[in-house]
Amino acid sequence: MCGADLEGQRRRGRVPQRQQRRDAPQADQAQRVRQPPVQARRPAHRHLAARGEPPRRRRRSGGVPDAGVELGRRHQRLSARRGRRAPGLPRARGGVQRLVDRAVAARPVRRLRPLVPRDRAGCGPRSRQPDGLQPAVRLRLRRRHAGGELQDEAPRRRDPARHEHRPDHRRLTGELMRSLRFACAALAALVPTAAFAMGGPSPGAVTAQTVKLPSGPGSVRGLADNASVSAFTGQVTYAVPIDLPAGPGGLTPSLSFGYDGGLGNGPLGVGWGMAQAGIQRSLRLGVPHYDATDEIELFGLGAGGQVVSLASGELRIEGQGHAIAGRTVDGGYELTDADGRVYRFGTTAAARKASGANVSAWYLEEIRDVAGNRIVYGYRTDKGEVYLDRIEWGPSVGGARVFRAALEYEPRADAVVSYRTGFRVESALRLARVRVSSFGGTQRIVALAYDDRFPLTRVKSVRVTSGDGVDALPETRFTYAAAEAATQTAVPDVTGWGLNLLGTSLFDVDNDGAMDLLRLHTSGHSWRRNIGGRFAPPAPMPGATGSSLDQVRLVDLDGDSVAEMVRQVGSQWVVHKLDRPSASWISLGALAGAANVSLAGVAIADVDGDRRMDVLAPFGSTIKLRYGTAAGLGAPLSRPAIDPSRPIIQPGAAATSFYDLNGDGLADAIHMASSMFYVYLGRGDGTFEKYRDVAYPWTGSVSASQIRLGDLDRDGLLDVAVVRGGNVAWYRGLANGAFDAAAVAVARPPG
Structure with a gap:
């Protein structure tokens, strides 16, 4: 001291x-002052x-x-x-x-x-x-x-x-x-024991609370480290975030890729998507009409919601947890949230998905906060599709912002054509890489690799490298489960119930998820329950009798995923709904708007994507279209023939069928000729575009009754199956409407 x-x-x-005492050992003890008691x-x-x-x-x-x-x-x-x-x-x-x-x-x-x-x-x-x-x-x-x-x-x-x-x-x-x-040790020993007794983790268990990753700026995290499973669909979802430099005032854009098994084919292939914000005409009720009856909805910003116009001319977002006000400006939209941030959508032509005056979507092109900081989004259009091209943010130096993320695309072999918006949109590009730069120098490159062995593009890996390409993080690879091989199973005791017989079909009568056998007959209907690999003895289905089989259809008229029976009774269509507990048909009465329309010579399909069945009937060299509504069938509308150069292609013809070939939710027309398919894409208004002629992938001649069309591998594309000589083979559908040349043989049961 x-x-x-x-x-x-x-x-x-x-x-x-x-x-x-240590510092003064020789001090006089008498001089020490005693403290009083x-x-x-x-x-x-x-x-x-x-x-x-x-x-x-x-x-x-x-x-x-x-x-x-x-x-x-x-x-x-x-x-x-x-x-x-x-x-x-x-x-x-x-x-x-x-x-x-x-x-x-x-x-x-x-x-x-x-x-x-x-x-x-x-x-x-x-x-x-x-x-x-x-x-x-x-x-x-x-x-x-x-x-x-x-x-x-x-x-x-x-x-x-x-x-x-x-x-x-x-x-x-x-x-x-x-x-x-001793007390602290006793308490520490009792706490985990009590937690375990109440259902918590046992002592020493490795939990999310005991294992923590560093959160500093130097920590390295996985690209797809937040996988989750949807509790509603069971689909696995991934998120691959892209690190971007922080902008002033905390105004930094967000860019990420995501996988969801329920997504279709997009700029990153099937099942993958890129988070974007915008305003669009709702497709929930089918193809937009491009008038005041269309619903306008916000997506990618907050919880989204419907854009509603008020009498004052202002806009409000319904379904948001916080207030967002807006207005229309320069042919687009401008929204302001509670924090004062301003969002501009589609105020320039480059940020709109449109065909002429019909605009289906307005994409986010600018965010501005109260301090004047901005994020600017740029877009490019190719064959009707709009792609995010760049993101710029941060201070402006020399007329350009210091931070930039550039998205680069490349051609794809599985281009998909869609008419979901009412006009032709072809997705012919896929994302190849993202370049993140700062002050003119490239910081990092995020590159995507694709697997082209499948009919549709799938992301194979994601790799992050430095700006010069020298240093790289380990790439993240993705693999996908292959579809199980198809096999044939011998079903005993179904003599006389062949699916090639008129009136016999597969139908889930008891709603147990298994397909039962259904037979329609003029004298009475019957069915056989699927009891796991075989069928129970026939049981009667009362009601809805007396019509010839060519005057009976099983179609889903109201879009509830349950088919109704429609019968021709005189000049009327009578609708019957299945009462599942009693396995009987109950009449719902005549279908409005279907008087004097022959059920035998029409095609029933969802033309406009509203999940209600529409009716197409040949009428000379034209087509009469009746849209399905909640009240019945609408008034007949005149439409041109599917292909005026081929009059044989008519709705209701035996060789002409309607399927969704390209996965846009609209009915397409397919005519089975002697050696090829004639494919026509539906535009959503009852007219069709001649798409291509597809040669049969098999050799030899077959009749139309030997061909079956359907999505057999659940990839969203139409496949074709052929039954010849007791053998079944099917061919995978491709994104361009053709079929894979290699057949997938279905193994026959032994014996």
């Missing part, structure tokens, strides 16, 4: 007794006055005493002031409870402040001991002076004659700390 500081501390009585409840200022010392103001100390030392000193001080012998501190067993009882019974003290001893070698507080305990320190009791000022009690010196009965402070402190350590 410094000499001057030590001498001053010694005069004021603030140096511990052990240090005084401590009187119970004697105010500090009276005690100082009796010694002839003026009240001294308390000096702060920067040290923090150990909890055990402070509590032990306080216990001894209080016991001495109350004029009784200080009892021994409790042992470990049961000591915590007795210590609590004594603390409650003790007289409360205003405040305790420690005086930290100086280091032996020099000035400054002593360092903390290795075991976490501080050396013993002296406590000064803070009392209120008679004049109202806070004063410090004078340091007392130990009187051996008066206090011989007091226990040693160091022994008391050690016993107290052992008691506290």
